[in-house]
Amino acid sequence: MKEISIVHDPDKKLLLKRGVFGWPIWTKEISEFPWKYDASETCYFLEGDVTVIPEDGEPVRIGQGDLVTFPAGMSCIWKITKDVKKHYTFG
Numbered sequence: 659m660k661e662i663s664i665v666h667d668p669d670k671k672l673l674l675k676r677g678v679f680g681w682p683i684w685t686k687e688i689s690e691f692p693w694k695y696d697a698s699e700t701c702y703f704l705e706g707d708v709t710v711i712p713e714d715g716e717p718v719r720i721g722q723g724d725l726v727t728f729p730a731g732m733s734c735i736w737k738i739t740k741d742v743k744k745h746y747t748f749g
Contacts, residue, residue: 660729662710662718668702668725678702678725681745686738694733697748701726706742711735 665672673679681702707721713733720726721740728734 660732661715662712662729662732663727664718664720665725667723673702673725676700678745681747684742684744684746686742688738688741690735690737692733693736695728695730698730699728699746699748701728701744701746704743704745705740706738706744707740708742709737709739711737 683704684701686706703720703722703724703726705722707719709717709719710728711717711734
């Protein structure tokens with residue numbers, strides 16, 4: 659199984675090249691829930707603090723300024739400790 663990929667504070671040129679600011683926005687309040695990625699998802703966190711616990715891996719902490727790619731097929735638990743606002747795209 660692939661791992662979660664994180665780029666902390668990516669260069670703004672990279673974000674613009676990938677079209678991040680044109681992606682839809684998803685928001686979620688403090689909560690905890692299971693999730694399965696049917697397709698890979700790349701997202702850029704505008705706000706929030708999350709610990710993602712993969713079914714077969716170590717917990718990963720993600721937050722504001724992180725560009726994150728979740729692999730297709732991954733099952734995990736999301737623990738949101740500060741409300742999330744992120745741009746996202748699938749595939």
